[in-house]
Amino acid sequence: MNKKLFSLIAAAVVAAACAVGFAACGHTHEMTHYAAKQATCTEDGNVEYWYCGGCEKYFADENGGEELESIVVEAAGHRWDEGRVTKEPACTEDGERTFTCTVCKTTRTEAIEAVGHTFSEEWSGDSTYHWRAATCGHADMVADRGEHTWQDGVCSVCARVRTEGLDYALSADGTYYTVSGIGKCAESNIFIPSAYNGLPVRAIADRAFYGCAGLTSVILPNGLESIGEEAFYECFALENISIPESVKKIDAYALSRCMALESVVLPDSVIVVSKGMFSDCGSLKSVTLGDAVTELGDSAFYGCSALTDINIPDSVWIIGCSAFEYCGFKSVTLPGRLGYMADNMFTSCKNLESVTLPEGLKNIGEYAFTACTNLKSINIPQSVEAIGSSAFSDCTCLKNIVIPEGVNVIGSSAFAACTGLTDIVLPESLVRVCPSAFSGCGNLKSVTIGNKVETIDYLAFSYCSALTDIKFNGTMAEWNGIKKGEDWDSGAGNYTVHCTDGDISKKD
Ligand SMILES: [Zn+2]
Numbered sequence: 001m002n003k004k005l006f007s008l009i010a011a012a013v014v015a016a017a018c019a020v021g022f023a024a025c026g027h028t029h030e031m032t033h034y035a036a037k038q039a040t041c042t043e044d045g046n047v048e049y050w051y052c053g054g055c056e057k058y059f060a061d062e063n064g065g066e067e068l069e070s071i072v073v074e075a076a077g078h079r080w081d082e083g084r085v086t087k088e089p090a091c092t093e094d095g096e097r098t099f100t101c102t103v104c105k106t107t108r109t110e111a112i113e114a115v116g117h118t119f120s121e122e123w124s125g126d127s128t129y130h131w132r133a134a135t136c137g138h139a140d141m142v143a144d145r146g147e148h149t150w151q152d153g154v155c156s157v158c159a160r161v162r163t164e165g166l167d168y169a170l171s172a173d174g175t176y177y178t179v180s181g182i183g184k185c186a187e188s189n190i191f192i193p194s195a196y197n198g199l200p201v202r203a204i205a206d207r208a209f210y211g212c213a214g215l216t217s218v219i220l221p222n223g224l225e226s227i228g229e230e231a232f233y234e235c236f237a238l239e240n241i242s243i244p245e246s247v248k249k250i251d252a253y254a255l256s257r258c259m260a261l262e263s264v265v266l267p268d269s270v271i272v273v274s275k276g277m278f279s280d281c282g283s284l285k286s287v288t289l290g291d292a293v294t295e296l297g298d299s300a301f302y303g304c305s306a307l308t309d310i311n312i313p314d315s316v317w318i319i320g321c322s323a324f325e326y327c328g329f330k331s332v333t334l335p336g337r338l339g340y341m342a343d344n345m346f347t348s349c350k351n352l353e354s355v356t357l358p359e360g361l362k363n364i365g366e367y368a369f370t371a372c373t374n375l376k377s378i379n380i381p382q383s384v385e386a387i388g389s390s391a392f393s394d395c396t397c398l399k400n401i402v403i404p405e406g407v408n409v410i411g412s413s414a415f416a417a418c419t420g421l422t423d424i425v426l427p428e429s430l431v432r433v434c435p436s437a438f439s440g441c442g443n444l445k446s447v448t449i450g451n452k453v454e455t456i457d458y459l460a461f462s463y464c465s466a467l468t469d470i471k472f473n474g475t476m477a478e479w480n481g482i483k484k485g486e487d488w489d490s491g492a493g494n495y496t497v498h499c500t501d502g503d504i505s506k507k508d
């Protein structure tokens with residue numbers, strides 16, 4: 001196109017445009033038309049418009065009738081979908097989620113944080129530590145590793161039972177466990193747990209640890225209520241047992257023949273020391289009884305030859321037969337409430353030198369002090385009415401004994417073979433001297449007898465070979481009226497009976 005022609009066309013276009021827009025703008029617009037352009041996700045578009053270079057304005061129509069503030073159609077932005085995991089996160093490595101624009105298919109990614117290792121809810125452990133094992137396959141990783149915190153034989157963190165392998169039995173009502181045996185446990189120090197399988201452990205069964213010669217120490221848990229019969233019988237090596245306050249009942253022979261046991265403390269909750277509980281515990285030196293103990297059972301301390309120290313609480317009012325037979329202590333005080341002495345209480349306590357008996361006691365039991373060969377003197381309370389058979393027989397050192405007024409019977413062999421006795425004063429109240437009562441008292445020189453005596457039984461003073469004087473507080477007629485058993489003075493010395501009205505010589 002030549003220059004002239006171009007000018008003509010341009011002038012025509014301008015003229016045409018101005019002819020249309022003249023009235024509005026005061027000048028003739030020189031409109032250029034722009035087609036609408038759609039915005040994309042990321043790029044702005046524009047509406048259809050006309051632009052006048054002369055007034056630098058935008059119009060919605062070619063006549064310039066409607067001016068436009070803006071011709072821009074803003075970019076819409078991507079419309080991301082919900083995304084999908086394109087890389088799963090691992091224990092230590094991030095994953096990836098990829099989002100796609102639903103409009104333009106552009107994609108972007110976001111990291112998914114590494115999940116970390118995962119660990120079991122359950123505890124794992126060994127005898128010292130507990131931990132949670134990895135469930136993610138990283139076998140070398142563990143969580144929460146720590147030392148067990150033992151409390152009554154159970155870890156307070158992982159609930160592991162400290163001593164494993166013991167046998168348990170569920171109670172009939174399914175509410176607690178009893179330790180029924182040593183099971184597979186080969187340990188010498190055992191800790192009975194306070195709980196097992198989520199239920200409390202309340203009892204040790206009868207004979208649960210009978211004859212477990214390898215046991216040296218047993219710690220019993222709080223919450224335990226009872227220990228069965230012979231539960232620890234013949235645990236020959238058992239040196240230490242700790243019994244908590246919760247234990248109320250310990251059955252017969254529970255600790256019998258625990259030869260290594262030297263000291264035991266019973267909690268105040270135990271009020272009965274059962275039959276034979278400590279019998280034949282030959283090393284037992286000291287026992288501490290609770291303040292509320294009411295009863296010491298038969299043979300409770302039988303054969304405790306090393307027992308040098310026992311304090312019987314004042315709360316005790318029943319002591320069974322043979323409770324202290326063959327015990328080793330030198331001195332003992334029986335409690336104030338004891339009214340009756342059972343048989344064989346201190347039989348063969350070879351070291352016994354001093355005994356304090358309570359006022360109120362009614363009798364000296366049969367065989368009570370038999371063969372207490374170190375007993376030199378004893379005070380018998382005024383309340384005593386009877387001296388049992390063989391009560392002091394074979395007390396070879398017994399020298400001083402006052403038999404109180406009120407005693408009316410001296411039992412068979414009560415003082416037999418008391419070779420230390422040189423003189424004895426029998427009380428005025430005495431009615432009967434039983435068979436062999438003083439038989440074999442080889443050093444007995446003098447006996448004083450009251451006039452209420454009705455019977456001197458057979459062998460009563462037999463073999464009292466040193467007997468020289470019987471002081472009888474009655475007449476010769478009364479002496480002769482006493483019923484005398486066969487051989488009552490057989491083997492006795494050549495005594496003279498001094499009656500109130502004269503002397504009688506021994507009849508040969
Ligand atoms: Zn214009």
Ligand SMILES: [Zn+2]
Binds near residue numbers: 041042077102104106
């Ligand atoms: Zn897009």
Ligand SMILES: [Zn+2]
Binds near residue numbers: 117118134136138141
């Ligand atoms: Zn892992």
Ligand SMILES: [Zn+2]
Binds near residue numbers: 130149155158
């Ligand atoms: Zn633990």
